[in-house]
Amino acid sequence: MNPIIETQGLTKVYGSNGTAVHALRGIDLTVAKGEFVALIGPSGSGKSTLMAILGCLDLPTEGTYTLDGRQVQGLSGGELARIRNEKVGFVFQSYNLLPKASIARNVELPMLYAGVGRKERRERALALLEKVGIADKADKLPGTLSGGQRQRVAVARALANEPALLLADEPTGALDSKTGAEVLGLFRELHEQGNTLLLVTHDPSIAALAERRVEIRDGLIAFTEGAA
Amino acid sequence: MKTSDAFRERLLGAWVEIRENLGRSVLQALGVLLGVASVLGGFSISDSQRKRADEMFVKMGGLDKLNVQPKAAVRDGRPTALQQANLGLRDEDAVGGEALKADAIHGVSRQKFARARVVSPYGDQDRQISGIGGDFIPANGYGVARGRAFSASEMDSGAPVVILGTEAAQVFFPKGDALGQTLRIGTVPVTVIGLFEERVFRFREGQRNQFWWRNRIIAVPANLVQRRMNGDAYRRVDRVTFRIPDLGAMGGFAKQLSDLLRTNHRLQEDFRLDDVAARIRRRNSQGDVYDIIFLLSGVLALVGGGIVNVNIQMAGLKERVREVGVKMAIGASGREIFKGFMTEALLLTALGSLAGLALGVGFSWIITKNLGIPLYMTPASFLWAYGLAAAFGFLFALYPAWKASRLSPMEALRYE
Numbered sequence: 001m002n003p004i005i006e007t008q009g010l011t012k013v014y015g016s017n018g019t020a021v022h023a024l025r026g027i028d029l030t031v032a033k034g035e036f037v038a039l040i041g042p043s044g045s046g047k048s049t050l051m052a053i054l055g056c057l058d059l060p061t062e063g064t065y066t067l068d069g070r071q072v073q074g075l076s077g078g079e080l081a082r083i084r085n086e087k088v089g090f091v092f093q094s095y096n097l098l099p100k101a102s103i104a105r106n107v108e109l110p111m112l113y114a115g116v117g118r119k120e121r122r123e124r125a126l127a128l129l130e131k132v133g134i135a136d137k138a139d140k141l142p143g144t145l146s147g148g149q150r151q152r153v154a155v156a157r158a159l160a161n162e163p164a165l166l167l168a169d170e171p172t173g174a175l176d177s178k179t180g181a182e183v184l185g186l187f188r189e190l191h192e193q194g195n196t197l198l199l200v201t202h203d204p205s206i207a208a209l210a211e212r213r214v215e216i217r218d219g220l221i222a223f224t225e226g227a228a
Numbered sequence: 229m230k231t232s233d234a235f236r237e238r239l240l241g242a243w244v245e246i247r248e249n250l251g252r253s254v255l256q257a258l259g260v261l262l263g264v265a266s267v268l269g270g271f272s273i274s275d276s277q278r279k280r281a282d283e284m285f286v287k288m289g290g291l292d293k294l295n296v297q298p299k300a301a302v303r304d305g306r307p308t309a310l311q312q313a314n315l316g317l318r319d320e321d322a323v324g325g326e327a328l329k330a331d332a333i334h335g336v337s338r339q340k341f342a343r344a345r346v347v348s349p350y351g352d353q354d355r356q357i358s359g360i361g362g363d364f365i366p367a368n369g370y371g372v373a374r375g376r377a378f379s380a381s382e383m384d385s386g387a388p389v390v391i392l393g394t395e396a397a398q399v400f401f402p403k404g405d406a407l408g409q410t411l412r413i414g415t416v417p418v419t420v421i422g423l424f425e426e427r428v429f430r431f432r433e434g435q436r437n438q439f440w441w442r443n444r445i446i447a448v449p450a451n452l453v454q455r456r457m458n459g460d461a462y463r464r465v466d467r468v469t470f471r472i473p474d475l476g477a478m479g480g481f482a483k484q485l486s487d488l489l490r491t492n493h494r495l496q497e498d499f500r501l502d503d504v505a506a507r508i509r510r511r512n513s514q515g516d517v518y519d520i521i522f523l524l525s526g527v528l529a530l531v532g533g534g535i536v537n538v539n540i541q542m543a544g545l546k547e548r549v550r551e552v553g554v555k556m557a558i559g560a561s562g563r564e565i566f567k568g569f570m571t572e573a574l575l576l577t578a579l580g581s582l583a584g585l586a587l588g589v590g591f592s593w594i595i596t597k598n599l600g601i602p603l604y605m606t607p608a609s610f611l612w613a614y615g616l617a618a619a620f621g622f623l624f625a626l627y628p629a630w631k632a633s634r635l636s637p638m639e640a641l642r643y644e
Contacts (some may be wrong), residue, residue, distance in 0.1 A: 077561065082559070085559020
């Protein structure tokens with residue numbers, strides 16, 4: 001079976017010769033379809049950089065990256081945007097919802113960029129909101145929702161184009177432990193439904209929920225724990 | 229279908245953005261508004277003025293006229309025999325001129341003036357007498373209100389008949405009907421056979437009647453002046469007017485006529501051609517200067533507004549880096565972001581322009597009202613005002629939109 005993520009020798013260097021910072025020094029990582037992987041590591045370890053590259057927000061300096069069968073390195077900005085749109089769903093710590101758009105519109109937006117028709121967008125957005133349990137808030141603005149609800153909206157938005165990879169960056173970082181646990185429960189459900197999840201966290205107790213934990217330290221994979 | 233859907237969504241997003249930042253949006257639209265209003269207002273006011281002037285010339289009897297008048301010829305020393313043989317402007321010139329382009333010429337009128345003492349039972353004044361011939365009455369915008377015009381035979385024979393303007397009728401026959409009464413012009417008793425309509429034209433409301441002097445007319449057949457008042461053996465005239473509705477033919481005719489007159493006048497330039505339409509074109513081209521000034525002030529307002537807009541947009545962009553980052557993360561390409569910002573700026577320009585057009589109409593209305601002339605607006609003024617605003621709006625939207633589209637998604641997401 002084809003892996004969702006396959007990287008070889010990923011490096012990322014910021015700056016030029018004299019002041020170059022090596023954020024990643026050669027990452028080989030494979031994530032199979034349907035896997036739930038936690039990416040852990042202290043701040044400055046390079047895990048954010050790795051996440052950005054895996055999420056196609058940034059390109060590696062060297063190495064190869066294949067996402068769901070697509071070569072990513074060397075693509076143009078427009079092509080990267082298309083891959084992000086079709087294959088990646090992001091969930092951020094600070095939700096990153098568009099404050100001026102309704103909940104439903106927030107969820108519809110990735111479908112709009114994908115060229116989905118208006119009626120279908122609306123239907124799918126409502127179905128997704130139903131799935132994350134806040135269908136009744138569809139026409140509210142994000143500002144009127146609690147943190148947990150906002151994160152559910154963000155999850156619904158991430159799922160909008162049925163991405164190959166769901167990337168969550170500290171998704172419970174801004175939530176209290178109870179709502180955090182609820183959101184994590186949602187992630188577990190998604191995992192059980194066969195979604196591929198990559199969760200970036202520094203909290204070992206959250207990482208413990210994943211099937212596999214990958215720790216990044218100084219731009220390298222320090223160790224891998226759990227089933228590969 | 230798909231593109232129109234995306235466009236509608238962008239428009240909706242732009243509208244939300246404008247509505248949510250109302251204060252900022254109003255400021256941005258203000259520059260556009262003032263620019264559009266000043267272009268439209270300026271154009272409309274000068275158009276109204278021009279239109280009014282055209283109306284005046286139409287009332288004077290039309291623009292399609294070529295006047296020929298005598299002019300003092302400059303001579304060096306004693307006149308030569310050839311020069312002495314020159315007879316000046318005369319009937320022959322009018323007849324010859326008409327023959328040049330008989331099909332294009334719709335009327336020829338001759339005038340022969342005299343100064344004479346005019347006596348009636350009620351008045352005794354020294355007056356200018358207009359000897360008229362040919363199509364003088366319609367060509368100069370006169371109309372006979374009562375009585376009748378001269379018949380062809382009266383014109384021909386120089387019959388002692390007269391038509392009076394309203395002022396003249398009032399002066400010489402203040403009581404009762406002038407029609408049928410007798411006047412003495414110089415030594416000639418003449419019968420009043422007609423009365424002209426009153427001529428009134430006020431350029432602005434409340435101004436004096438600019439045609440008042442036309443009501444002073446005392447018109448007799450030109451041949452009467454010729455034969456019994458101020459004539460000579462050569463049938464000289466004081467003015468010949470050709471009426472040529474086809475303005476294209478006018479230029480060529482003026483040239484031919486000039487050549488003919490030079491030949492008739494022993495190669496002396498003792499006449500002056502006055503092409504009324506050309507005079508008005510010249511006057512109108514002076515108006516063009518004002519148009520350019522209005523256009524320029526509008527453009528300056530638009531450029532000023534545009535620069536302010538770029539600044540506001542750039543400052544606004546700082547607040548919206550995060551939003552751009554999020555949109556990029558969920559799949560918006562740089563091109564999409566660019567289009568979004570452009571849509572917003574252009575929508576704002578469109579709204580500002582509409583308000584500007586309304587303001588411009590109001591502005592022109594108030595000014596023309598105060599000037600006392602009717603408001604006249606042309607579609608071209610609207611197009612100019614709107615087109616300029618759209619062009620500058622587009623131009624000044626490019627930079628901020630391009631900047632936004634070039635943001636790196638990762639850095640934009642991390643931006644605090």
